[in-house]
Amino acid sequence: MRFEKENWDVIIVGTGPAGACLAREISKQHKKVLLLEKGQADLSINIPRMLKNNEMMFIGNGKTLVRGIRSGGTSVLYYGTAYDPPEELFSKFGIDLASEVEELRRELPLAPLKDELIGPAAQKIRESAVSLGYAWEKLDKFIYQDMCTPGYFPFDAQWNATRYVNDAINSGAVLLTNSEVTKVIVNGKQAVGVEAIVQGERHKLFASQIVLSAGGLGTAQILQASKINKAGEGFFCDPITIVQGLAEGIEAGNEIPMAAGMMFKNEGFILTDLTLPKLVYQLFSFQALRPHRVWQHRRTIGIMVKVRDGIGGSIKRGKVHKVFSEADKLKMQQGESKAREILQHAGAKRLYSTVWTSAHPGGTARIGEVVDPNLKSEYDNLYVCDCSVIPTEWGLPPTLAVLALAKRLAKHLLLRSYHRR
Structure with missing residues (x-):
C-alpha cells in the first residue's frame, strides 16, 4: 500500500466539520494531508443502514444517540442550525474564537x-x-x-462538511474511507503515526502531526487505546x-x-x-x-x-x-x-x-483536562479537534463552534510547521 510508505505532514482522523475544515485549511498551504474516515462517502439518510452502521445506538434505559459515521460526519444528518460559541466558556482558557467565527460567516451560507x-x-x-x-x-x-x-x-441546499472534504481533495489531500484508526503510534512522549484497518487490512501510517477528529465517542476510544486513560471519563449528549x-x-x-x-x-x-x-x-x-x-x-x-x-x-x-x-x-x-x-x-x-x-456527544477530551488550550494532548504532535474538547456541558448545536476551533488549530499547526523548517 503506497500510502503506508508516505511520511505525511498531517494525518486527520475523521471527516466531520472539524476534520474536514482542518484538511481544507492545511491542504490549501500545499501540505501533504491524509484524511482517514471510518465510514463511507454516503449522503443517504436510511434508518436501517444507520442502525447497521451503529449511527443510531442505545446508551442505556431505552435512550438512543445519533451520530454520523460517514464522510462529512454528523453534518450530513443535522438540521443546519448555527449558534455562536459561548465566549465566556472558552475565554477562561485563553481561547478567543471571534476572528474564526467572522471568517466562517464570510465563507459559509450563514443567515x-x-x-x-x-x-x-x-x-x-x-x-x-x-x-x-x-x-x-x-x-x-x-x-x-x-x-x-x-x-x-x-x-x-444545506451545507455539510463533505463540501470541505471535496475542497481538501481538490487541494491535494488524500481521503481513505472504510479506514478505522485503532490507536496512535507513540515513540516515547511523541506521537509519530496511527495504526488503522484500511479496507480490511491493518496498516501503520506515519505523519509529523496527527489530529483526532473522530467525534466525541470515536476520539475517546482512540485516546483510551493510546493510553490516555482520562479520555472518556464522562460526556454530554444533549x-x-x-x-x-x-x-x-x-x-x-x-x-x-x-x-x-x-x-x-x-x-x-x-x-x-x-x-x-x-x-x-x-x-x-x-x-x-x-x-x-x-x-x-x-x-x-x-x-x-x-x-x-x-x-x-x-x-x-x-x-x-x-x-x-x-x-x-x-x-x-x-x-x-x-x-x-x-x-x-x-x-x-x-x-x-x-x-x-x-445527538453530538462531546466533552470526552476536555480542554484543561485531556488537551491544552492549543488542543494538544499529553503526547507531542497529537491534537484533538471535535466536540470531545468542549470543556463543559453544552446544550447547543455545535457545528459553528467546532469549525471555529478547527480554523484556530489549523493556524497553529501551520505556524509550527513553518518554525520547523
Missing part, C-alpha cells in the same frame, strides 16, 4: 431564513410563542437559500424530545426545520420548531407507541426540547452508557411544559412527547 422560506408549522409556532411573550427569534442556518423556494428544500400535536388548517411536513426558537440559558434548555422528515417522524411515532399517528405527518406541528445535560456516563472498551440525572430530567420536564403551552396556544391538539434521543 436566518428569509420570511418566505419559513414553513407554515414554524410560522404558527413562532406567532404563538411571540404572542405569549417569548423572545422567539429566527435562527442562523447553514443553508444556500437561493436554492430553496417555499415548500421546496433540496438536500443540496438529550432531545419533541412535543408534537395535530393542527387544523395547515399543510406542514415539508419545510425547513429549526427555523426559529429560544434559548432558556438559566434553565438549561432550548426550544425550536421541528418538523421531522417523514420517515423519522414515523419511526418516532412507533417508538412513542402512537402507530395511529404515522399517517398524520402533514398535520403535525412540533417543538424540540434540547437539554444541556451534565457530564456523566462512561465510554469503555467501545461500550457507551449514560444515565441522565434528576436535574437533567427536571430540565426536560420544564422544557416540555413550555413547549406544550406554546403548542396549545397555537391550537394544537392531542399532544405527546417522543422518546428521548440525543
Whole structure:
C-alpha cells in the first residue's frame, strides 16, 4: 500500500466539520494531508443502514444517540442550525474564537431564513410563542437559500462538511474511507503515526502531526487505546424530545426545520420548531407507541426540547452508557411544559412527547483536562479537534463552534510547521 510508505505532514482522523475544515485549511498551504474516515462517502439518510452502521445506538434505559459515521460526519444528518460559541466558556482558557467565527460567516451560507422560506408549522409556532411573550427569534442556518423556494428544500441546499472534504481533495489531500484508526503510534512522549484497518487490512501510517477528529465517542476510544486513560471519563449528549400535536388548517411536513426558537440559558434548555422528515417522524411515532399517528405527518406541528445535560456516563472498551440525572430530567420536564403551552396556544391538539434521543456527544477530551488550550494532548504532535474538547456541558448545536476551533488549530499547526523548517 503506497500510502503506508508516505511520511505525511498531517494525518486527520475523521471527516466531520472539524476534520474536514482542518484538511481544507492545511491542504490549501500545499501540505501533504491524509484524511482517514471510518465510514463511507454516503449522503443517504436510511434508518436501517444507520442502525447497521451503529449511527443510531442505545446508551442505556431505552435512550438512543445519533451520530454520523460517514464522510462529512454528523453534518450530513443535522438540521443546519448555527449558534455562536459561548465566549465566556472558552475565554477562561485563553481561547478567543471571534476572528474564526467572522471568517466562517464570510465563507459559509450563514443567515436566518428569509420570511418566505419559513414553513407554515414554524410560522404558527413562532406567532404563538411571540404572542405569549417569548423572545422567539429566527435562527442562523447553514443553508444556500437561493436554492430553496417555499415548500421546496433540496438536500443540496444545506451545507455539510463533505463540501470541505471535496475542497481538501481538490487541494491535494488524500481521503481513505472504510479506514478505522485503532490507536496512535507513540515513540516515547511523541506521537509519530496511527495504526488503522484500511479496507480490511491493518496498516501503520506515519505523519509529523496527527489530529483526532473522530467525534466525541470515536476520539475517546482512540485516546483510551493510546493510553490516555482520562479520555472518556464522562460526556454530554444533549438529550432531545419533541412535543408534537395535530393542527387544523395547515399543510406542514415539508419545510425547513429549526427555523426559529429560544434559548432558556438559566434553565438549561432550548426550544425550536421541528418538523421531522417523514420517515423519522414515523419511526418516532412507533417508538412513542402512537402507530395511529404515522399517517398524520402533514398535520403535525412540533417543538424540540434540547437539554444541556451534565457530564456523566462512561465510554469503555467501545461500550457507551449514560444515565441522565434528576436535574437533567427536571430540565426536560420544564422544557416540555413550555413547549406544550406554546403548542396549545397555537391550537394544537392531542399532544405527546417522543422518546428521548440525543445527538453530538462531546466533552470526552476536555480542554484543561485531556488537551491544552492549543488542543494538544499529553503526547507531542497529537491534537484533538471535535466536540470531545468542549470543556463543559453544552446544550447547543455545535457545528459553528467546532469549525471555529478547527480554523484556530489549523493556524497553529501551520505556524509550527513553518518554525520547523
